Amino acid sequence: MENLQTEVLEIEFTGFSHSFKTISDLDFAEILLRYTDFDRNTKKFILKRVKRLTDHSDGITFEQFKHFFEFLNNLEEFSIAMRFHQLSNKPISQGEYYNIIVFV
Structure with a gap:
């Protein structure tokens, strides 16, 4: 089961990373917001805030992405x-x- 979860996470990560080693903080926020029931305006507000606060970030690696979802589980x-x-x-x-x- 763990391998299946990892594969699904890899597919989702790759879809946002476009074959790079990291995804942006904004991409990560978009992934998380998919699983919320916030209205479109709230999501836009959150994404603007994330973009403003994380302009100089190195991004999120797949390992960090995977660890975050393992933590949620x-x-x-x-x-x-x-x-x-x-x-x-x-x-x-x-x-x-x-x-x-x-x-x-």
């Missing part, structure tokens, strides 16, 4: 891990946050 586990940490009443460091993301 494990969002429930991430939420549980964050909830347990919250119950400990301790602040979370950047390193601990990173460890949770890597674990999930």
